[in-house]
Amino acid sequence: MGQRGEIFTLKRFVEDGGLTYFFNVKENRYGDLFLNLVESKKKDDRFVRFSLIVYSEDYAKFSEILETAVTKLKAEVPDWEHELKTGSGKRKYKFTVKAAKNRELYLIVSESRVGSDENYENVSIRVFKRNLDVFLEGYDQAASHMKRA
Template sequence: MGIRGELFSLKMVCDERTYFFNVKENRLGDLFLTIVESKENELSTYERHSVVVFKENLDEFMSQLTKAAETMKTIKPAQQSKQLARRDQLHHTHAKPVSGRYADDTDGTSDHIRKPVLHIKKPRDEKPTPRKARVRTASNASQTSPSASNTPSSNVTEPEPHQK
């Protein structure tokens, strides 16, 4: 057995992408194929995407892969150019913004649905919040001493009322 169970490996370089085809064996002796796509991103790091196909599924996988490849060969050039234009449009909509909230969102309207990220920094002189804050409920309110519930520095918080 080779490195990490690797029995066979091929490398294929295509433009900006590199593909690896590896046959491996796991600890139980099961054989599987990994197909890994690797490409460099804007941050000069590599994105890796992999597919794992076990030996018992390989025949069906190859059959479906062959059908997909044959379909790609039969697509007419006009269809290809439409699909390339659509791919470029999708790539543009998923590109990271360069300025403002969204690069193509100058008037405040956007088709993008993204959740904003809010980062809150605490002042340095503020003490960190304790890990487990006690929540005062009606059941344990009677158990606390009256003097502890009246002190402003108490760590007890009132629960929010439920709204319907």
């Protein structure tokens, strides 16, 4: 096990360094694995981070729906959406394919989770079609570490 439960970490730069995706597989104190997907965007003179967590019990279904969403994005099917509820209703993921103002398609992957105050916290990352191959390469590498024996 790596530092702070880190099993695997990878970063991928796109858009001339203005956008970075991080793919982390970590282990919690109980030995359960989870996937942490992070989008870091340059905004003015700083970076803004958006972080999703996919727990091992949700991983297979999450990956299945992500694969469907990627197929829709590649086939240029706009306005497609699917929701996955997990974790006894305390988490849900939403996959959306949309068109930007310039008509370029992109995928939004959102996570809603119950926070410490019992209200939902919403976080999402975006993957434009032009960055999809880089994102999928990182995701696939991280995924290989989620399937440990």
